[in-house]
Amino acid sequence: MSKTETMKAKTMYDNVMDQFNQVADRMDLNKNIRKILGITNNEIIVHFPVKMDNGEVEIFTGYRVQHNNALGPYKGGLRYHPSIDVNDAKALAMWMTWKTSLVGLPFGGAKGGVQLDPRDYSLAELERITRRFTYSLGENIGPEQDIPAPDVNTNAQTMAWILDTYMSTKPSSARSQNQHVVTGKPVGAAGLEGRDRATGFGVYLNIKLYVEGQGETLAGKTFAVQGFGNVGQWASHFLTRDGAKLVAVQDAHDTIYDDKGIDVAALQEHCKPRKGSIQGYEQAESIDPSKFFGLEVDILIPAALGNQITDQNANDVKAKVIAEGANGPTTNDAEKILLKNGVVIIPDILCNSGGVIGSYFEWLQNRSGELWQLDEVMQRIEKKLTESFKKVEKAVKEEQTDWRTAAYIIAISRIEQAYVQRGIFP
Numbered sequence: 001m002s003k004t005e006t007m008k009a010k011t012m013y014d015n016v017m018d019q020f021n022q023v024a025d026r027m028d029l030n031k032n033i034r035k036i037l038g039i040t041n042n043e044i045i046v047h048f049p050v051k052m053d054n055g056e057v058e059i060f061t062g063y064r065v066q067h068n069n070a071l072g073p074y075k076g077g078l079r080y081h082p083s084i085d086v087n088d089a090k091a092l093a094m095w096m097t098w099k100t101s102l103v104g105l106p107f108g109g110a111k112g113g114v115q116l117d118p119r120d121y122s123l124a125e126l127e128r129i130t131r132r133f134t135y136s137l138g139e140n141i142g143p144e145q146d147i148p149a150p151d152v153n154t155n156a157q158t159m160a161w162i163l164d165t166y167m168s169t170k171p172s173s174a175r176s177q178n179q180h181v182v183t184g185k186p187v188g189a190a191g192l193e194g195r196d197r198a199t200g201f202g203v204y205l206n207i208k209l210y211v212e213g214q215g216e217t218l219a220g221k222t223f224a225v226q227g228f229g230n231v232g233q234w235a236s237h238f239l240t241r242d243g244a245k246l247v248a249v250q251d252a253h254d255t256i257y258d259d260k261g262i263d264v265a266a267l268q269e270h271c272k273p274r275k276g277s278i279q280g281y282e283q284a285e286s287i288d289p290s291k292f293f294g295l296e297v298d299i300l301i302p303a304a305l306g307n308q309i310t311d312q313n314a315n316d317v318k319a320k321v322i323a324e325g326a327n328g329p330t331t332n333d334a335e336k337i338l339l340k341n342g343v344v345i346i347p348d349i350l351c352n353s354g355g356v357i358g359s360y361f362e363w364l365q366n367r368s369g370e371l372w373q374l375d376e377v378m379q380r381i382e383k384k385l386t387e388s389f390k391k392v393e394k395a396v397k398e399e400q401t402d403w404r405t406a407a408y409i410i411a412i413s414r415i416e417q418a419y420v421q422r423g424i425f426p
């Protein structure tokens with residue numbers, strides 16, 4: 001291996017594979033199952049043309065990686081971002097498999113997206129891109145095959161376009177049988193009350209349960225959040241509702257700080273006309289972005305992209321708890337440093353699982369034809385999240401290990417059991 005190769009930064013895929021291999025060794029995972037789980041089942045890459053507002057045609061590249069479906073249909077989000085590629089989609093799909101298994105859902109794992117920056121396109125162009133992408137994916141997605149959901153830079157509107165395009169390829173008599181081809185839809189278009197807040201609620205609940213497990217409460221705890229989108233906003237909303245104080249926010253455009261506390265609702269209002277950006281929020285000070293992870297806070301919530309806490313900034317971290325709202329925000333090298341420094345990491349596959357749990361209830365609601373009220377949905381989500389948290393908490397003690405390793409052991413054991421019980425790999 002050349003020197004440049006040795007020095008190359010590890011990708012999210014390197015990280016998820018290292019995490020998997022470490023736990024597989026520790027568990028002495030069946031070697032045949034290890035081979036299967038160490039590789040993605042399908043990697044779909046589509047190139048598709050879309051007419052832009054100016055009449056020119058642009059070619060886009062979209063991805064859907066399906067990692068494993070031993071426990072049920074593939075499940076996971078779609079992101080619209082310039083950095084998404086097949087390698088990132090593979091990592092994110094694998095994390096979905098562990099997540100759905102950990103929280104006891106009848107799903108496998110997938111992830112995908114389109115390589116673009118949505119800020120470069122009009123709403124009408126984004127609609128045409130989404131519809132073409134859906135058409136290009138064809139029967140690779142489907143209500144019992146692979147069920148996308150929102151992720152970075154996609155939302156309920158994106159899901160509604162996918163639903164509409166997918167349904168338009170089916171006979172009208174089969175429409176109700178296809179509503180669950182995507183989750184995270186608008187409530188008026190077969191969506192679920194509460195799916196919008198489900199991920200942020202899960203981040204909040206995991207932190208609350210952890211803090212209470214230490215004999216403390218959220219009141220007065222300070223936190224900083226990276227990413228003020230769906231996950232960051234809802235997590236901040238619920239945490240401040242319980243008396244915690246949001247002192248810093250970082251997004252793709254700015255980093256703001258106020259030790260007296262940032263008003264979540266006011267910041268949300270500020271973001272609305274600015275395509276979601278926190279830039280220009282005058283009630284807080286704009287600070288050097290490189291200082292963000294080293295701020296004096298009790299809790300850090302990375303809720304943006306992967307590979308944000310690295311061996312370069314891990315030693316700066318002063319928070320005692322990192323709650324991973326994002327997928328893969330902490331590199332494995334950073335994790336070693338953090339664990340040595342006594343920082344507890346509530347891992348992504350547990351911490352942000354509220355979203356896919358909400359999606360499961362949306363899928364069930366569509367399948368059964370029932371309609372649930374917000375309170376009922378939130379109770380169901382809370383119950384599943386609490387059970388999952390308690391399982392991991394118990395495994396941390398029994399296995400004398402960190403939270404990520406404990407969560408992986410539970411997740412991989414469930415899949416291993418499914419293969420063994422099916423008699424395929426004794």
Ligand SMILES: NC(=O)C1=CN([C@@H]2O[C@H](COP(=O)(O)OP(=O)(O)OC[C@H]3O[C@@H](n4cnc5c(N)ncnc54)[C@H](O)[C@@H]3O)[C@@H](O)[C@H]2O)C=CC1
Pocket residue numbers: 150151152153154199226227228229230231232250251252253276303304305306325326327352353355356
């Ligand atoms: N939306 C969901 O239901 C779920 C999302 N997640 C994960 O949570 C994370 C955030 O997702 P969403 O909130 O849905 O996305 P979003 O698109 O609503 O918000 C993303 C936020 O991250 C910020 N951001 C982007 N690049 C950044 C950078 N380089 N530095 C700092 N901030 C940056 C954006 O400005 C924005 O505030 C992602 O890792 C996603 O995979 C995980 C589970 C479910």
Ligand SMILES: O=C(O)CCC(=O)C(=O)O
Pocket residue numbers: 075076077078096099147148149150151183184327352353355356357359
């Ligand atoms: O709701 C879903 O199906 C998946 C959400 C997601 O992409 C994730 O949990 O990372």
